[in-house]
Amino acid sequence: MPGQRLARAIAAALVAAGAPNPASIGLVLSDDAELAELNHEHMATRGPTDVLSFPLLPPGSFRPHAGGPVTGPVPGPVTAPVIEKDAASAAAFALPPGRRIHLGDIVVSVERAAAQASEGRGGQTGDVRWTPADELLLLVTHGALHVCGWDHAEPREEAAMRRLERTLLAAVGD
Secondary structure: OOHHHHHHHHHHHHHHOOOOOOEEEEEEEEOHHHHHHHHHHHHOOOOOOOEEEEEOOOHHHOOOOOOOOOOOOOOOOOOOOOOOOOHHHHHHOOOOOOOOEEEEEEEEEHHHHHHHHHOOOEOOOOOEOOOHHHHHHHHHHHHHHHHOOOOOOOHHHHHHHHHHHHHHHHHHOO
16 A cells, blocks of 8 residues: 555544644554554553554643543534643643644554455454455554544444544545
């Protein structure tokens, strides 16, 4: 899969999530062994997983959204980034002019993505058969949304995150 398609998927997710702009995000394409190690170390879970995200900004750095905790009505689509403006967060993330803020990193098991796709266990629902490239694209999109504070712990969050993933994947296309 061309790296440009993965970069477009990440960029689309960052825009949709209202990430600061300009910003950077790290992407590591790895294997099951490394994901199992990271999963154990950071999530206290044994065995590999398909994608892990390591956000550097607190969820409050992004506009409230349907894919995370909200304290009122679920907001509409994100159209522009909203960053906390208090003095502490401004000082903590102050950068020289023209520099990009690093939002975090995504680590994907290409090995797991290929297996999930070929076995018909893809699409985050575990019942989609598509190409390994499509599964990788989904996992990268999913990871970028996690970096931006999206989650799927609650049914409402999961439904919102899955909807946004489908929309973003359709927009990225081939």
